[in-house]
Amino acid sequence: xxxxxxxxxxxxxxxxxxxxxxxxxxxxxxxxxxxxxxxxxxxxxxxxxxxxxxxxxxxxxxxxxxxxxxxxxxxxxxxxxxxxxxxxxxxxxxxxxxxxxxxxxxxxxxxxxxxxxxxxxxxxxxxxxxxxxxxxxxxxxxxxxxxxxxxxxxxxxxxxxxxxxxxxxxxxxxxxxxxxxxxxxxxxxxxxxxxxxxxxxxxxxxxxxxxxxxxxxxxxxxxxxxxxxxxxxxxxxxxxxxxxxxxxxxxxxxxxxxxxxxxxxxxxxxxxxxxxxxxxxxxxxxxxxxxxxxxxxxxxxxxxxxxxxxxxxx
Numbered sequence: 089x090x091x092x093x094x095x096x097x098x099x100x101x102x103x104x105x106x107x108x109x110x111x112x113x114x115x116x117x118x119x120x121x122x123x124x125x126x127x128x129x130x131x132x133x134x135x136x137x138x139x140x141x142x143x144x145x146x147x148x149x150x151x152x153x154x155x156x157x158x159x160x161x162x163x164x165x166x167x168x169x170x171x172x173x174x175x176x177x178x179x180x181x182x183x184x185x186x187x188x189x190x191x192x193x194x195x196x197x198x199x200x201x202x203x204x205x206x207x208x209x210x211x212x213x214x215x216x217x218x219x220x221x222x223x224x225x226x227x228x229x230x231x232x233x234x235x236x237x238x239x240x241x242x243x244x245x246x247x248x249x250x251x252x253x254x255x256x257x258x259x260x261x262x263x264x265x266x267x268x269x270x271x272x273x274x275x276x277x278x279x280x281x282x283x284x285x286x287x288x289x290x291x292x293x294x295x296x297x298x299x300x301x302x303x304x305x306x307x308x309x310x311x312x313x314x315x316x317x318x319x320x321x322x323x324x325x326x327x328x329x330x331x332x333x334x335x336x337x338x339x340x341x342x343x344x345x346x347x348x349x350x351x352x353x354x355x356x357x358x359x360x361x362x363x364x365x366x367x368x369x370x371x372x373x374x375x376x377x378x379x380x381x382x383x384x385x386x387x388x389x390x391x392x393x394x395x396x397x398x399x400x401x402x
Contacts, residue, residue: 093108104311109326141296220391235262245281
């Protein structure tokens with residue numbers, strides 16, 4: 089079957105990836121049984137979606153395990169596989185990475201990202217000499233991963249700070265993942281503050297939460313297709329969207345297949361429809377609450393603070 093999904097370039101890596109990516113979280117939910125998740129993944133790949141998202145902590149590992157099973161029988165070679173780790177220390181990052189490799193049934197993951205950069209201390213912990221980025225660089229040299237990025241959903245200024253701390257350590261990320269949707273444009277906007285900097289540096293842009301897990305749709309201001317079209321209209325390499333049924337997969341594929349750039353009047357009309365509802369972040373609770381903050385609810389996932397800092401304590 090010939091793909092009708094458009095492809096884009098992943099920043100300066102040169103990798104060609106599908107404009108729509110398959111989110112990993114939904115694939116491990118209780119309402120999505122394993123046969124359905126495998127069917128969703130393989131059908132998505134057969135239709136031309138080659139960017140697969142996942143995370144070490146999604147559904148206690150079920151999302152990665154199911155994806156690993158779906159990628160048997162030659163499917164692994166057809167995709168650009170991404171996952172994320174929560175560990176901030178070298179030891180915890182390496183432990184989580186090795187577990188992800190085992191669950192995903194692969195010897196090399198194409199892209200691994202530091203997950204949930206939500207706090208101003210996260211960049212310092214990650215770039216400490218005992219931190220997680222050294223683990224990922226070592227893993228990259230060992231052939232366990234190909235590219236390194238980071239994610240976050242809380243505040244664009246923290247994303248910019250992460251880029252600054254990385255630069256101070258002589259490191260340039262390959263990718264950055266962040267919320268990009270019709271409401272982000274009006275409130276604490278990643279699209280306005282972070283996106284231009286990523287484009288300037290040639291960093292691959294991974295858009296997520298185009299519908300905020302359906303929460304944006306509850307505002308009754310926009311349709312799912314409008315949400316996807318808006319995110320695709322931005323200079324994203326990939327727009328990652330959650331899929332929990334074959335019908336939702338059809339919707340995502342149709343949005344990608346029929347995508348055309350929005351005209352200025354279309355864009356203005358779309359943003360004017362969401363302006364009032366978006367003004368206080370009510371429909372982006374990942375910015376305004378801790379409900380989406382897995383690492384805040386499970387601090388043990390981060391690992392130990394650097395020993396040299398612990399030694400400073402009285």
